Amino acid sequence: MPDxxxxxxxxxxxxxxxxxxxxxxxxxxxPGWLLPFEATTIGRAKSAVPLQHEGLSVDDxxxxxxxxxxxxxxxxxxxxxxPGLQPLLYALRRQGYSPxxxxxxxxxKTGTLARTxxxxxxxxxxxxxxxxxxxxxxxxxxxxDGEARIAALSRSEVVMYATVVDGNQACAAGTASxxxxxxxxxxxxxVLTQRQRGMASxxxxxxxxxxxxxxxxxxxxxxxxxNAGARALYAQNGFATAWTYHxxxx
Numbered sequence: 108m109p110d111x112x113x114x115x116x117x118x119x120x121x122x123x124x125x126x127x128x129x130x131x132x133x134x135x136x137x138p139g140w141l142l143p144f145e146a147t148t149i150g151r152a153k154s155a156v157p158l159q160h161e162g163l164s165v166d167d168x169x170x171x172x173x174x175x176x177x178x179x180x181x182x183x184x185x186x187x188x189x190p191g192l193q194p195l196l197y198a199l200r201r202q203g204y205s206p207x208x209x210x211x212x213x214x215x216k217t218g219t220l221a222r223t224x225x226x227x228x229x230x231x232x233x234x235x236x237x238x239x240x241x242x243x244x245x246x247x248x249x250x251x252d253g254e255a256r257i258a259a260l261s262r263s264e265v266v267m268y269a270t271v272v273d274g275n276q277a278c279a280a281g282t283a284s285x286x287x288x289x290x291x292x293x294x295x296x297x298v299l300t301q302r303q304r305g306m307a308s309x310x311x312x313x314x315x316x317x318x319x320x321x322x323x324x325x326x327x328x329x330x331x332x333x334n335a336g337a338r339a340l341y342a343q344n345g346f347a348t349a350w351t352y353h354x355x356x357x
Contacts, residue, residue, distance in 0.1 A: 112214070112349055114159055114160075117158065117159060117160060118158040118159065119287035119288055119289060120212065120214075120287075120289060120291075120327050121141060121156050121157075121158055122141065122158070122286070122287050123265075123284060123286040123287040123289045123291050123327070124151055124156075124291060124329070125141060125143055125151070125152070125156075126263065126264075126265050126284055126286040126287070126291075127260065127263050127265065127266055127282070127284035127286070127291050127293045128143075128149055128151050128152045128259045128260065128263070128293065129152075129259050129260070129262040129263040129264075130143035130144060130145040130147075130152040130153070130259075131144065131145045132144040132145065132178070134174065137167060137170060137171070137174075139157055139158050139159055139162070139163050139167070140155055140156070140157055140158065140163075140167065140171065141155070141156050141158060142155045142171060142174055142175075143155075143156075144175070144178040144180060145259075146179075146180065147255045147258075147259065148249075148251060148252045148255045148256075149252075149255055149256065149259055150183070150185065150208065150354050151185065151329070152259060153180055153183060154183040154184055154185040154354055155171045155175070155182075155183065155184045155185070156184070156185045156186075157186065157187075157192065157195075159191075160187055160189045160191045160192055160350070161189070161190075161191025161192070162191065163191075163192070163195060165194050165195060165198045167195070168184075168195060168198050168199060168202070171184070181356065181357060182204075182356075182357070183354060183355065183356050184199065184204070184354070184355040185352050185353075185354055185355075186199075186352055186353060186355055187212075187350045187351065187352045188350070188351045188352065188353065189350060196355070199355045203357060204355045204356060204357055205355065205356065205357075206353035206354070206355055207353060207354045207355070207356055208331060208353065208354045209331070209332040209333070209351055209352075209353055210329050210330065210331050210332060210351065210352055210353070210354075211329065211330050211331075211332055211338070211348045211350075211351050212327060212328075212329050212348070212349050212350050212351070212352065213327065213328055213329070213330060213341055213346040213347060213348050213349060214325065214326065214327045214346065214347065214349045215325075215326045215327075215328075215341075215344065215345045215346040215347070216324060216325065216326065216345060217290055217315040217318040217319050217323055217324055217325070217326050218315075218319065218324065219315075219344070219345035220311050220312055220314075220315030220318075220326060220344055220345060221312055221315040221316045221318075221319050222312075223308055223311065223312040223315075223344060224312075225305060225308055225309035225312050225313075226305065226309070227271045227273075227304075227305065227306055227309040228271065228272070229269050229270070229271055229309050229310055229312075229313035230269070230270045230271075230272065231267055231268070231269050231313060231314070231317060232267070232268045232269075232270075233267060233268075234268070235257070235260070235261045235268050236268070236270075238270050238272055238277035238280075239268045239269075239270045239277065239280045240257050241277045242270070242277050242278070242279060242280035242296050242297075242298060243256055243257050243280065243294070243296055244257075245298045245299070246298075246299070247298075247299040248296070248299075256294050260282050260293060260294050263282075263284060265284045265285055265286040266282045266283065266284050266285075266293070267282065267283050267285070267314065267317055268280070268282050269281045269282065269283070269310045269313055269314055271306045271309060271310060273301070276298070276301075277298075278297065278298050278301040278304075278306055279296065279297040279298065279301065279306035279307060279309075279310060280294065280295075280296050280310070281293070281294055281295040281296065281307070281310040281311070281314065282294045282314075283314035283315075283317065283318060285317075285318065285321055285323060288323065288325065289323065289325050289326065289327055290314070290315070290318035290323045290325070290326040290327075291326070291327055291328065292311065292314065292326065292327070292328035293328070295307055295310065295311075295328075295337070307340055308340065308343070308344060311344055326346075327349075328341065328346065332351065
């Protein structure tokens with residue numbers, strides 16, 4: 108089980124998430140919420156997210172929907188399955204929205220990750236390069252989604268980029284954000300023909316070593332509940348679920 112998270116941890120994780128995926132606009136003027144606005148395939152970059160898991164007004168739902176429509180975007184929310192948010196979930200369902208894409212927010216320790224042995228060479232860079240980019244548009248992946256992730260992560264000011272190259276081929280990529288006292292793992296991807304070779308674990312360990320160098324002890328990531336392979340990888344590396352959320356969309 109993860110360490111008990113304080114309310115400040117929840118807020119910092121959500122702010123750090125948007126620091127990493129770097130939406131073009133983030134509105135934080137509605138108390139208790141972050142409202143990212145961007146026309147993208149990345150759900151986190153275009154869904155309202157609460158900074159706390161209780162004490163929010165149901166009336167916020169109407170205000171948020173109006174703001175998304177003003178930005179020519181479909182209203183969407185990313186809400187944890189917690190007792191304190193149940194009134195909002197009920198209100199959304201009554202208004203015709205439904206929960207989709209269950210996702211786990213998981214936390215772990217950089218020290219645990221950093222001790223994972225690995226045999227691949229991981230190249231860490233402060234700026235994205237062609238090898239890193241190529242993994243997201245490799246055969247078998249949705250090219251538009253890959254390009255959206257490249258654009259978002261490349262805009263971030265707090266991200267480090269990791270790539271495993273075997274011969275002349277970039278085989279795996281990922282990033283870590285270092286923000287708000289947390290290391291966030293984002294954009295983990297391995298070329299389809301190179302899976303099951305330990306490359307993702309190598310990237311996690313290398314990024315965690317960088318996190319330790321920066322004095323960051325805590326790590327988080329988000330993984331879709333249906334992605335059994337990724338969940339197994341993260342469990343092997345010490346991650347445990349802190350909360351589950353759904354995207355609420357029309």
